[in-house]
Every structure is written in structure tokens, then in C-alpha cells.
Amino acid sequence: MPLRIISVIGGSDSNEEILTLAEKLGEEIAKRGIALASGGLGGVMEAASRGAKKFNGLTIGILPSDFKEHANQYIDIAIPTGLGYARNFLVAKAGDAVIAIDGSAGTLSEIAIAWFSDKLVVSMESSGGWAAKLAGTQIDERRNDIVHSAKTPEEALDIIVKVLGWE
Numbered sequence: 001m002p003l004r005i006i007s008v009i010g011g012s013d014s015n016e017e018i019l020t021l022a023e024k025l026g027e028e029i030a031k032r033g034i035a036l037a038s039g040g041l042g043g044v045m046e047a048a049s050r051g052a053k054k055f056n057g058l059t060i061g062i063l064p065s066d067f068k069e070h071a072n073q074y075i076d077i078a079i080p081t082g083l084g085y086a087r088n089f090l091v092a093k094a095g096d097a098v099i100a101i102d103g104s105a106g107t108l109s110e111i112a113i114a115w116f117s118d119k120l121v122v123s124m125e126s127s128g129g130w131a132a133k134l135a136g137t138q139i140d141e142r143r144n145d146i147v148h149s150a151k152t153p154e155e156a157l158d159i160i161v162k163v164l165g166w167e
Contacts, residue, residue: 007037007095009110010044011102023051025153030057037094040071049074097160100131122148122156
């Protein structure tokens with residue numbers, strides 16, 4: 001079976017409460033034996049990766065720059081793209097599912113790309129930013145699915161496991 005991967009997307013300058021949530025999410029992903037992909041930089045990306053490493057999780061950072069050295073210290077596999085914000089496309093496509101925490105325009109673009117790619121999207125509803133704004137909503141009328149809403153990291157993973165049939 002191919003490696004299961006969840007892409008974690010979110011704010012690069014989130015507050016401590018949001019970063020704690022992201023770290024707990026990374027922990028939960030690793031506890032379940034799933035790899036974590038992100039943009040590989042700071043904020044939510046770093047906090048989630050730090051959480052995953054606490055439980056020996058595998059972390060993948062898809063970087064906007066040309067340099068592996070730009071990855072945060074918790075990234076195992078750094079993939080330099082040299083694509084700037086266009087790397088958001090790769091972050092959204094890398095995961096079997098996407099979990100959004102907080103986030104601004106970059107997170108919004110990743111949610112849209114994931115949706116266009118028929119990826120399951122789960123938003124942490126209490127985290128603020130685009131994740132909170134889109135939690136429980138339908139992106140547009142072309143499909144009937146929604147951006148799933150989760151209150152806790154455990155609930156987010158439970159949704160993914162159930163919807164993707166990973167039980």
C-alpha cells in the first residue's frame with residue numbers, strides 16, 4: 001500500500017494558541033502512522049511538523065525556494081521547488097487529504113486546489129482565518145460536498161479515516 005499522506009496547510013504567522021493546535025494535529029497524524037506534508041516553513045507548518053516528530057512521524061516539506069536549507073528543523077524530506085507561491089499547488093496535491101488551520105490567501109489557494117483535485121478537505125473550525133470561514137461550507141455549486149469541520153485534531157483524523165475508508 002502506498003504511503004498515506006495528509007497535507008497540513010495554514011498560517012505562517014499564527015498565534016500561540018493556533019500553533020499549539022497545529023502541534024497537536026501533527027502529533028495525532030504521526031500517532032496514526034500517516035506522513036505529514038506541508039509547505040515546510042514556519043508557523044502552522046513548523047508546529048505541525050514538530051508535533052509529528054514527537055511521535056517519530058515522517059515529515060515532508062515542499063518549499064517555495066531552491067534551497068533545502070530553508071526548511072524548518074522538523075522536516076525529514078525537503079523538496080525545494082523554486083516555484084514561490086506556485087508550490088501551493090504541490091502541497092495541496094501531495095496529500096490524500098488536506099487539513100486547514102487558520103491561514104490567509106495562501107491557505108485559501110491550497111483549499112481551492114485541493115477541492116479542484118477532489119481531495120478531502122477538513123478545516124479546524126476554531127482556528128480562525130480561511131479555515132474557520134470555510135469550515136462546514138460548500139465551495140461552490142458544482143459539487144455537493146463540503147469542507148468538513150472539526151473541533152479537535154482527533155476529530156479531523158477520524159473524519160479522514162472514515163471518509164477515505166482507512167479503517
